[in-house]
Each structure stands twice: as structure tokens, then as C-alpha cells.
Amino acid sequence: MKIVAVDGTVSIKRDLDTGTDTQRQAVEEIIAQVREQGDQALFSLTKKFDGAELQQLRVTEQEMQNAYKEISDDIISAIRQAIDNIRDFHERQTRQSWMTTKEDGTILGQKITALDSVGVYVPGGKAAYPSSIMMNVIPAQVAGVQRIAMVSPGQADGCLPASVLVTASELGVEEIYKIGGAQAVAALAYGTESVPAVDKITGPGNIYVALAKRAVFGKVDIDMIAGPSEIVVLADEQANPRYIAADLLSQAEHDEQASAVLVTASQTLAEAVAAEVEKQLKTLPKKAIAEASIRDYGVIYVAKDLVEAIDVVNELAPEHLEILTEDPMKLVGKIRHAGAIFVGPYSSEPVGDYFAGPNHVLPTNGTARFSSPLNVDDFTKKTSIISYSKEAIEQNGRQISALARLEGLEAHARAIDIRLEGK
Amino acid sequence: MKIVAVDGTVSIKRDLDTGTDTQRQAVEEIIAQVREQGDQALFSLTKKFDGAELQQLRVTEQEMQNAYKEISDDIISAIRQAIDNIRDFHERQTRQSWMTTKEDGTILGQKITALDSVGVYVPGGKAAYPSSIMMNVIPAQVAGVQRIAMVSPGQADGCLPASVLVTASELGVEEIYKIGGAQAVAALAYGTESVPAVDKITGPGNIYVALAKRAVFGKVDIDMIAGPSEIVVLADEQANPRYIAADLLSQAEHDEQASAVLVTASQTLAEAVAAEVEKQLKTLPKKAIAEASIRDYGVIYVAKDLVEAIDVVNELAPEHLEILTEDPMKLVGKIRHAGAIFVGPYSSEPVGDYFAGPNHVLPTNGTARFSSPLNVDDFTKKTSIISYSKEAIEQNGRQISALARLEGLEAHARAIDIRLEGK
Numbered sequence: 001m002k003i004v005a006v007d008g009t010v011s012i013k014r015d016l017d018t019g020t021d022t023q024r025q026a027v028e029e030i031i032a033q034v035r036e037q038g039d040q041a042l043f044s045l046t047k048k049f050d051g052a053e054l055q056q057l058r059v060t061e062q063e064m065q066n067a068y069k070e071i072s073d074d075i076i077s078a079i080r081q082a083i084d085n086i087r088d089f090h091e092r093q094t095r096q097s098w099m100t101t102k103e104d105g106t107i108l109g110q111k112i113t114a115l116d117s118v119g120v121y122v123p124g125g126k127a128a129y130p131s132s133i134m135m136n137v138i139p140a141q142v143a144g145v146q147r148i149a150m151v152s153p154g155q156a157d158g159c160l161p162a163s164v165l166v167t168a169s170e171l172g173v174e175e176i177y178k179i180g181g182a183q184a185v186a187a188l189a190y191g192t193e194s195v196p197a198v199d200k201i202t203g204p205g206n207i208y209v210a211l212a213k214r215a216v217f218g219k220v221d222i223d224m225i226a227g228p229s230e231i232v233v234l235a236d237e238q239a240n241p242r243y244i245a246a247d248l249l250s251q252a253e254h255d256e257q258a259s260a261v262l263v264t265a266s267q268t269l270a271e272a273v274a275a276e277v278e279k280q281l282k283t284l285p286k287k288a289i290a291e292a293s294i295r296d297y298g299v300i301y302v303a304k305d306l307v308e309a310i311d312v313v314n315e316l317a318p319e320h321l322e323i324l325t326e327d328p329m330k331l332v333g334k335i336r337h338a339g340a341i342f343v344g345p346y347s348s349e350p351v352g353d354y355f356a357g358p359n360h361v362l363p364t365n366g367t368a369r370f371s372s373p374l375n376v377d378d379f380t381k382k383t384s385i386i387s388y389s390k391e392a393i394e395q396n397g398r399q400i401s402a403l404a405r406l407e408g409l410e411a412h413a414r415a416i417d418i419r420l421e422g423k
Numbered sequence: 424m425k426i427v428a429v430d431g432t433v434s435i436k437r438d439l440d441t442g443t444d445t446q447r448q449a450v451e452e453i454i455a456q457v458r459e460q461g462d463q464a465l466f467s468l469t470k471k472f473d474g475a476e477l478q479q480l481r482v483t484e485q486e487m488q489n490a491y492k493e494i495s496d497d498i499i500s501a502i503r504q505a506i507d508n509i510r511d512f513h514e515r516q517t518r519q520s521w522m523t524t525k526e527d528g529t530i531l532g533q534k535i536t537a538l539d540s541v542g543v544y545v546p547g548g549k550a551a552y553p554s555s556i557m558m559n560v561i562p563a564q565v566a567g568v569q570r571i572a573m574v575s576p577g578q579a580d581g582c583l584p585a586s587v588l589v590t591a592s593e594l595g596v597e598e599i600y601k602i603g604g605a606q607a608v609a610a611l612a613y614g615t616e617s618v619p620a621v622d623k624i625t626g627p628g629n630i631y632v633a634l635a636k637r638a639v640f641g642k643v644d645i646d647m648i649a650g651p652s653e654i655v656v657l658a659d660e661q662a663n664p665r666y667i668a669a670d671l672l673s674q675a676e677h678d679e680q681a682s683a684v685l686v687t688a689s690q691t692l693a694e695a696v697a698a699e700v701e702k703q704l705k706t707l708p709k710k711a712i713a714e715a716s717i718r719d720y721g722v723i724y725v726a727k728d729l730v731e732a733i734d735v736v737n738e739l740a741p742e743h744l745e746i747l748t749e750d751p752m753k754l755v756g757k758i759r760h761a762g763a764i765f766v767g768p769y770s771s772e773p774v775g776d777y778f779a780g781p782n783h784v785l786p787t788n789g790t791a792r793f794s795s796p797l798n799v800d801d802f803t804k805k806t807s808i809i810s811y812s813k814e815a816i817e818q819n820g821r822q823i824s825a826l827a828r829l830e831g832l833e834a835h836a837r838a839i840d841i842r843l844e845g846k
Contacts, residue, residue: 075825081822093533110781111764127830218790243838249837250832253834286833328810335806336536337806341808344810346842349835350827351819351823353827355819356809371804372805372806373806373807381786384764384781386763386764386774387770399500403778406553407551408550409709410709411672412673412676412776414672416771418665
């Protein structure tokens with residue numbers, strides 16, 4: 001892992017994959033086909049892309065029950081504990097509608113309403129991602145969304161992995177479709193005979209899913225389109241290099257484009273971590289991926305002191321930040337930009353990926369400067385309430401119409417004047 | 424104004440203006456030019472598009488002081504009262520960071536941080552829009568944004584309208600640039616010698632501004648890109664048709680594409696409002712615009728009863744909703760989708776546009792199904808805090824690594840295991 005001195009601007013930004021022309025065109029055609037042909041398009045595209053001849057799009061109760069036979073009690077218990085933790089954290093994010101009244105009879109307020117319906121995309125392929133289901137479904141449920149539909153591409157036999165079905169079942173999600181790719185996104189956005197349209201689509205996916213989400217945005221809402229994952233570790237000389245190396249590699253195994261960065265003022269720690277990364281890499285099952293990630297997007301920045309190191313972290317605005325320094329909680333207030341902060345030696349990033357409670361869907365690629373983890377607010381919207389009394393309009397009407405005329409909007413002014421005339 | 428019976432799906436959605444190829448290309452070229460040439464591009468593009476030969480980009484203190492000479496005391500007093508009301512409402516939206524602790528030493532939390540810097544676009548041209556400045560600047564200030572920069576295209580002499588400068592001054596905004604169009608958006612996103620880059624750009628503008636905001640999104644955050652404005656009035660037979668007609672026209676005068684809709688179960692009211700609209704239209708200064716809007720996007724829906732009328736409103740998901748029925752507050756709970764709800768006969772929409780306190784930047788084109796008025800949250804972001812103790816990892820570690828292995832992510836599992844080994 002390369003060790004470099006901090007010198008001028010630092011950045012872990014990478015160009016977002018916006019797809020090739022061919023990919024974008026393919027996505028447009030798929031969306032058009034689903035809009036025109038509905039379910040029929042879903043059956044034929046699922047056969048074409050996933051190799052599965054589906055009898056029906058929706059997962060049956062029988063399939064849900066069978067899935068439990070394949071999952072051990074220990075795993076079910078871990079899934080249940082994770083769900084409890086995640087639900088507990090997100091329940092603390094809920095907000096109340098509020099109103100305020102004035103003596104002249106004015107009532108002003110802000111009403112919070114859950115979205116009517118949400119679609120959650122769950123990636124398929126070789127691996128299954130139960131954690132992704134929990135992290136997308138739970139904030140929507142806590143927000144009060146009445147209808148949550150899940151889509152996920154099936155395996156070649158059309159079935160979904162048992163861990164996916166069990167996790168959905170534990171969450172109480174029963175509307176699951178065995179479809180994936182751009183066609184699943186199109187179905188959720190526009191609706192088909194079997195798949196009613198939703199108001200918002202969340203969840204990660206490959207480039208076709210990302211392009212389809214971008215294309216349907218405006219018709220429905222979408223969550224952020226995530227870039228490759230990142231971790232930045234801020235550490236001093238007392239930190240354990242073995243822990244740091246393991247955490248850097250847990251990020252690097254995700255993706256060749258994932259970025260793992262250590263920022264420290266200690267040259268000794270820098271060298272120890274670099275050596276540990278080499279050592280731990282050797283026995284990883286995803287060695288090739290992790291190696292490419294560390295080579296292309298891994299770096300150890302050596303700052304002249306902790307103050308400069310913190311500046312580097314704020315400049316990077318990482319998705320995940322671990323602080324492994326003496327008295328790490330004291331530094332949390334100095335971090336202005338990060339998706340999630342993992343404090344101290346036992347807060348390894350996977351603690352947050354799976355289990356602790358906060359959401360693992362986090363802003364990537366420097367967008368922590370202005371974006372937030374997925375949260376309950378993302379599944380609600382606000383409506384302003386304005387109730388003016390006769391007394392209030394008589395008191396303030398002339399000021400309001402003066403402001404309207406200042407902007408050259410005479411009909412606005414007259415809408416007030418007509419009330420002042422009292423006719 | 425046409426009167427139609429409710430019959431099947433209703434909608435006020437219009438295709439969003441995504442610009443012509445020529446417009447999109449022009450915007451791309453302008454952004455590239457600003458990125459390459461910085462200030463020099465801003466001077467030459469301002470000369471080209473606004474006809475102004477600027478000596479410097481930034482408004483001087485002298486210009487700010489001179490502006491006060493042109494604005495009457497009554498207007499200044501109305502501006503101050505509006506600012507007070509808007510600030511008071513938005514201060515009720517602020518949120519606290521929070522933390523929760525467990526007996527095993529776990530600390531979880533959510534930290535709220537204001538964005539570092541925001542750029543506010545203020546449209547120029549013939550009219551001036553002080554209300555737009557207030558509605559964009561105040562939530563940012565209340566959120567705690569340290570740096571707020573304003574941009575607005577000057578008149579041919581390079582100056583900004585006095586009402587714009589006075590409003591900015593009353594708000595304490597001192598960083599103002601006399602630039603507009605795509606070049607101003609590019610400067611805010613990428614920075615030039617005189618205009619430091621910001622983290623988020625908000626505020627309305629013409630198609631070039633909208634396309635430029637879309638193009639820089641990702642580099643910086645942006646607010647929603649608004650479609651044409653809409654009002655829906657829900658009224659029963661006791662409502663005053665003159666008030667309703669005046670409010671419909673106040674929306675219609677904005678834009679030929681603006682949409683003004685009445686939903687009622689009373690045929691009598693429908694006819695009375697249609698007649699009033701014709702009558703009031705005749706004397707409006709912006710008669711031609713309002714007439715086109717009413718003709719193309721104005722409609723009176725007659726429902727069979729109030730229940731059906733409410734369904735129509737939720738289907739339309741309007742930006743502005745006025746309720747002029749008997750006991751209108753009782754209906755607020757039945758409205759699931761609206762940007763702002765104006766309750767009762769004295770809550771004319773302009774009350775909210777200028778003065779009452781809630782934000783006038785609202786979701787258009789049906790997006791009230793999933794979007795909110797501009798608010799303080801839009802100028803903050805959240806960061807999750809996770810601090811696990813040794814005890815917590817020893818207690819939960821095996822469940823966490825089991826979940827990681829279920830997803831095939833061995834390095835994640837090992838990052839936990841290495842802590843359990845305690846080395």
C-alpha cells in the first residue's frame with residue numbers, strides 16, 4: 001500500500017459510471033417495452049437476461065415457507081437481532097407533525113406524511129444481500145409506508161435465495177417479485193398488470209439498474225445512486241495496525257474500485273499497516289479484487305500532525321470514517337463531513353454494515369459534504385399548513401399586496417385586496 | 424374556464440422542459456468555458472448575454488447603500504415583517520443531534536451538521552424577486568450555513584435591482600455576484616478566482632439555469648428543478664366565487680403553463696367561478712398570460728360529492744391547495760399529497776408566497792407525492808455515530824461475522840474475528 005506525505009489537495013473522488021451509449025440505449029428500450037407490454041415484457045426479459053422461465057412474477061407463500069428450511073437457527077437469530085437493532089435506531093429518527101397558533105387566529109404548521117408506496121431493489125446474482133433488505137425496508141416501515149414491494153432477480157430456476165426470502169419474511173414484507181434489472185425498475189415506476197406502480201424506488205444494483213433509476217427519476221423518487229464504497233481510517237501511533245489492515249481490506253474486497261485510505265501523523269503506524277495489509281491480503285478469498293482496489297485506490301496519507309490529518313479527512317468527506325486514536329470521541333465534533341463515524345478500536349465497519357442499527361446506505365464519492373445516510377425522512381414528505389383568519393388578513397393584507405406589486409404580480413395583490421374589501 | 428365531470432384519471436402533470444439539443448450543448452460549452460477560463464469567462468459571458476460590461480463581479484458596499492434610497496419605508500417595513508415571519512417558521516424546523524447509550528458501553532447517534540456553503544440563484548430580467556431571496560436564504564441561515572453567496576444577472580448597466588439588494592442586505596447576505604445564467608451556476612459549482620465554489624445551489628431560473636443545475640448535480644447538491652406552478656382549490660357551495668377566481672388568476676398570471684384548477688361537488692359554484700374568472704381576467708395587466716394558462720391548463724372538476732373531490736385532490740397532488748369549505752381544517756387530515764395547504768377563505772395563496780412564514784418553494788408536477796417544501800433539513804446533513812465497546816463486540820461479534828459470511832464477505836467477517844481474538 002503506498003505511503004505518501006500530505007501535500008496539497010487530497011481526494012478519493014472517482015468518475016461516476018454513467019454507462020456507455022449502448023447501455024443507456026438498452027435501458028431506454030427496456031423501459032419502453034415494459035411500459036408498452038407490461039407483464040409480458042417482464043416474462044420475456046426475465047427469460048432473456050436471467051435465464052428463468054417464470055410461471056408467475058410474484059413469490060408464493062409456499063416459497064417463503066420452504067426458505068426457512070435452508071437457514072440455520074443461528075442465522076435466523078442473528079437476522080432477528082439485527083432487525084431489532086436497526087428498527088430501534090430508526091425509530092429514534094421519526095418526527096411529529098406540528099402546529100403553532102397566534103393570537104390573531106393564524107395557524108401555521110408542518111404535516112409529516114409517509115409515502116404511500118415504496119419499491120426496494122435487492123441485487124441478485126451469485127451473492128445474496130439480506131443486510132440490504134433490512135437497511136432499505138426498515139426505515140420505510142418506521143416511516144409508516146403502507147405498501148412495500150420488493151424486486152430481486154431470481155436464479156436460473158427463477159427462485160430467490162433462501163436468505164433473501166427469510167429476511168423479507170422476518171420483516172413482514174410479502175409483496176416480492178422475481179424480477180431484476182432495468183425491467184424491474186420500469187415495472188415499479190410505471191406499473192404493470194401484476195406489479196402496481198410505487199412512489200419511490202430505493203436499493204442498489206448494477207449499472208443497468210442505476211441507469212434505469214436515473215431514467216425514471218421524476219416519475220418516481222429514487223434514493224441516491226451510490227458510487228464505489230470507501231473507508232477512511234484516522235489513527236494515531238497507539239492504534240492496532242492489525243485492526244486497521246483488516247478494516248481497510250473489508251472495504252477493498254467489495255469492488256476493484258473501492259477505496260481504502262489511512263490518514264495518520266505516525267510514519268511508524270503507516271509502515272506497520274502497509275505490512276499488515278500485505279500479510280492479510282494473502283489469505284483472502286477475494287484476494288484479486290482486494291489487491292486491485294488497494295493498488296489503484298488505496299493510500300496511506302502521512303500528515304504532519306493530527307490537526308492536518310483531520311483536515312484531510314474533512315477534505316475527503318468519506319462514506320465510512322473510523323477513528324482509532326486516543327480518546328476518539330473527542331474528535332467527532334471536528335469531523336464536518338462523513339457518512340458514518342466509527343469511534344474507537346472495537347467499532348469495526350462491519351459492525352455498522354450489518355448490525356449496530358444505523359443505516360449502511362451512505363453518501364459516497366465526497367457527497368457526504370451535502371448528503372445523509374438513508375433515513376426515515378427519506379420515506380416521508382412534509383406539507384405546510386397555512387390558516388389565516390379575517391383578523392390576520394386585515395392586519396397584514398396591505399403589506400402582502402405591497403410585496404406582490406413590488407414583484408409586478410398584480411393578480412396576486414388583487415387576491416389579497418378582494419379579501420380586504422370584504423366582499 | 425371549462426367545467427368537466429370527474430370521470431376516470433385526472434392529472435395536471437405536464438412534460439418537464441428538458442431543453443433542446445442546442446440549449447443543452449450551449450450550457451455544456453458555457454460550463455466548460457467557466458471551468459477553463461474562470462473570471463475571464465464570467466466577464467465575457469456577462470457581456471454577451473446580459474449586455475453588461477462589468478468592472479468587477481461582486482456587488483460593492485456602496486451599491487448596497489445606494490439601493491436603500493430607492494425603496495420606500497413601507498416596503499422596507501413589509502420586507503422586515505416577512506423576514507421575521509419566515510425566520511420564525513423555519514426556526515421551528517431545526518433539529519438536534521442525538522445520542523443513545525447502552526449498558527454494554529455502546530453509543531449510537533445521529534449528528535446534524537449544516538452545509539459549509541450554499542449558493543442562491545436569484546432570477547433577473549425585467550422583474551425582481553425579493554421573496555425568492557428570503558425563501559432560499561432564510562432556511563440556509565437557520566440551518567447554520569456559514570457562507571451564503573448570491574448570484575443574479577444584472578441589468579444592462581450591470582446593476583441589480585434595488586429591491587434585491589435591500590432584501591439581501593436586510594438578511595445580512597453580503598457576498599453577491601452580478602452574474603446569471605449557466606455561467607453563474609458553473610462558477611458556484613466549480614469556483615473561479617473571485618467566486619469560491621459552494622456545496623449546494625438553490626433557487627429558480629430559466630431553462631439555461633435549470634440545465635446547468637442538472638449538469639453540475641453530483642459535483643454539488645441542488646434543490647428541485649421546479650416545473651410550472653399549480654393551484655388546486657377544493658371548495659363547496661358556501662365558498663365565495665370571487666375569492667376563488669382571484670386566487671386561480673393569481674396562479675395563472677405566473678406563466679402560460681401554470682395550472683389553475685377548481686374541484687367541487689357544486690355545479691352552482693363551478694358556474695359562478697367560471698363567470699368570475701372571465702370577469703376578473705379582463706382588467707389584469709398580465710391578461711394575455713393568464714388567459715392562455717386558464718385556457719390550456721385551467722379546469723373545473725365537478726365531483727359527485729366531497730369524498731370524490733378529495734380523491735381528485737390526492738390524485739392531482741398539487742403544489743398549492745386551498746380548502747374553502749365549511750370547517751376546512753377537518754379536511755386537512757384527509758389530504759395525503761400537497762406541497763402547502765391553505766385553509767379557509769382568508770388563506771389566499773399570496774399569503775404564503777410572501778409573508779406567512781412557510782416556504783414558497785414547493786414540489787410541482789405531482790411530486791408532492793414524495794417531495795417536500797424547501798426547508799431547514801435541505802441545508803443540513805446527518806452523520807451516523809457508532810461506538811462499540813469491547814464488551815459489545817464480545818457479546819455480538821459472532822452474529823456479525825455470521826451475517827458477513829452469509830453474504831460471502833470473508834474480509835468483513837475477519838475484521839470482526841480479529842477483535843474477538845483480542846490481538
